[in-house]
Amino acid sequence: xxxxxxxxxxxxxxxxxxxxxxxxxxxxxxxxxxxxxxxxxxxxxxxxxxxxxxxxxxxxxxxxxxxxxxxxxxxxxxxxxxxxxxxxxxxxxxxxxxxxxxxxxxxxxxxxxxxxxxxxxxxxxxxxxxxxxxxxxxxxxxxxxxxxxxxxxxxxxxxxxxxxxxx
Numbered sequence: 001x002x003x004x005x006x007x008x009x010x011x012x013x014x015x016x017x018x019x020x021x022x023x024x025x026x027x028x029x030x031x032x033x034x035x036x037x038x039x040x041x042x043x044x045x046x047x048x049x050x051x052x053x054x055x056x057x058x059x060x061x062x063x064x065x066x067x068x069x070x071x072x073x074x075x076x077x078x079x080x081x082x083x084x085x086x087x088x089x090x091x092x093x094x095x096x097x098x099x100x101x102x103x104x105x106x107x108x109x110x111x112x113x114x115x116x117x118x119x120x121x122x123x124x125x126x127x128x129x130x131x132x133x134x135x136x137x138x139x140x141x142x143x144x145x146x147x148x149x150x151x152x153x154x155x156x157x158x159x160x161x162x163x164x165x166x167x
């Protein structure tokens with residue numbers, strides 16, 4: 001059910017909602033031109049540019065996450081706004097960063113089985129080292145499997161299921 005909800009429903013609704021909001025609520029607002037200046041930075045320096053609770057604060061999605069729209073344009077992350085810069089925005093930035101650097105990377109949705117809450121992260125494979133979790137920030141812990149890497153999450157999920165986000 002979790003997989004179906006995320007990969008059949010959210011796969012289509014999140015991009016659709018993004019473009020609806022982009023051309024209604026954010027219509028006429030030019031996106032900052034930041035991605036090109038940070039995409040070649042080291043992991044640590046890139047992290048400083050998108051650091052949680054720095055210039056780009058966590059902003060929950062409208063209606064408790066019901067209107068969840070992941071960015072479809074890299075520079076949308078940096079747009080000054082009042083909502084919708086949450087875990088899936090950070091996971092998408094890490095996904096784009098590692099994809100740009102030709103690393104095997106996956107966006108992951110985790111569901112806490114104790115609370116029912118969901119969380120988005122990115123895992124990236126480093127050849128000869130293993131999988132590293134990017135949960136807002138690099139964990140700097142390499143694991144042999146995605147499952148083990150996910151246990152390094154910063155939100156405290158210990159009893160969870162997960163699926164790869166597609167789209």
